[in-house]
Amino acid sequence: MHTYKQEWFGNIRGDILAGLVVALALIPEAIAFSIIAGVDPMVGLYASFSIAVVISFVGGRPGMISAATGAMALLMITLVADYGLEYLLATTILTGILQVIFGLCNLARFMKFIPRSVMVGFVNALAILIFTSQLEHFVDEAWIMYVLVGITLAIIYLLPLITKVIPSTLIAIIVVTAMAIYMNTGVRTVGDMGELSQTLPSFLLPNIPLNFETLMIIFPYALALTIVGLLESLLTASIVDDATDTESDKNKESRGQGIANIVTGFFGGMAGCAMIGQSVINVKSGGYGRLSTFVAGVFLMFLIIVLGDIVVQIPMAALAGVMIMVAISTFDWGSIRHMPKIPVTDTIVMVITVGTVLITHNLAYGVLTGVVLSAIFFAAKISKVDIYSATSSDEKTRVYFVYGQLFFASVTDFVTHFEFKEDLEEVVIDLTHSHLWDDSAVGALDKVKLKFEQNGTKVNYKGLNRESADLFDKIGGIGSGH
């Protein structure tokens, strides 16, 4: 229990201050992500409150910030458009259930099968989608929209040169909102995008028919949300691990994300996950305990209840500016810088992951495509087999030296390297620098032997390592009986 107490109260001052900073930075994002998903701003705000508070108790990575996120919001667009909010709430609950199952089955370790180039593609695609989702706010807008967005971005990027005490995004929003109100510009505001109720969320069951048809509608969405949510959460957890030089329990985090989403769905919020940007802000502001996440959630709700009347007057221009900043900071610019140094196949995987997401608008498809493509590239790379051969001085024996992995993808190539028609007494196949991986490998060796024997040449194997020899003994010789 000591560590639990330490995780909560080991850093009270730093955690509270960082929590306040994060809450201020979360409000515009929660509203903007709600608008991306096509729901009222309250859905994202309730979600951010509920997810942050619940995860502070049940999460596996203290100091990480989870709330409504862009990655998740982007997956919900068509669901909300076609079926409405109630189905989204049910999907959120189902997502939570799936994530708890993932956590209980210790599936976090399968994360290692997702190559880094796919993760980079995921992050970059997310950044691009957040950016393009803002473009619709510019359609049919007057010049004032561009001016306000420009002012927002200028404040966000230039203010930190003077002070970093208050988040510059908050100052930008306050200034631009004040300008919009006093100049009476008539630009669209948050209030035009939906209701903002100044009440605490309450427990409700989603109002949907509980039948198989409903399940068939929400399950694909829930599965995509589950994968994307865990992916971003576990990636963020690793980043926070690194930034704080501590370790975290990834399976507990998976379960925690699930519990947070279940609770959130029942309290009228949209599914969310961990946020890279906010977590980095939290750590940089001195927060690394559970208290920081808790304070962020509670203070966010407090601000909405107290300041709801002002929040509805925030112009969309200010939010669009903040989202453009979020997109820029989400993008992994290092991936462009390092491009000349990394293997070209990694870059292809990254670009195709991004491309798939941009075409399908679904991060889950991008990840899937990226993983499959990486697997193909890997198999192609490792299936290269080199064979050198030399004859003995009397030219009656030829030794083939095999370099490379023998498995289903490499055997076709492997067999073509042998000259079966050569007039020899004996052939030795030296497998010291090779490894047999599967049935196909053993089959290929049998085939080679058979072909040589048809020509009256004896075949001997040499240098099989133990694992390969075991495999060979187990399944070898089956084909040679024919």
Add this chain to the structure above:
Amino acid sequence: MFKRILIATDGSEHSKRSLDKTIEMVSVYKEEVSIDLLYVVAGEMSKSDILRYGDSDTASLKRKKLMNDNEEYLKSEGITVESIVLHGDPAPTIIEHANDNNYDCVVVGSRGKNQLQTMVLGSVSHKAVKYVNAPVLVVK
């Protein structure tokens, strides 16, 4: 004489100059010198390193390797060296570490940024000169 020296490095080619200048400075009494090499991992650095190397352990290993080259370089000159990796905002972290450990001298690099870059990005070396209690050597 500066015997306990802290060198703040970012592992770049440029920070190698800090090592060279320090070696030059202590060359006549180098067997009496002990140097701490400090590498600070900033929050954003964690993000790009994790995306590049996969997980925290691998990222730490890569950083150790980065430090190792510098460490070996100083050792080959016969100087006692220790590497330290800290996490946080570079300037305050370097300043705090320097002031807590009473070094005789702190060495920081100053990269060839132009005026605009210095204005926008701020400068670790400026802050170090201002807030570190020990004498600071800024290597240009």
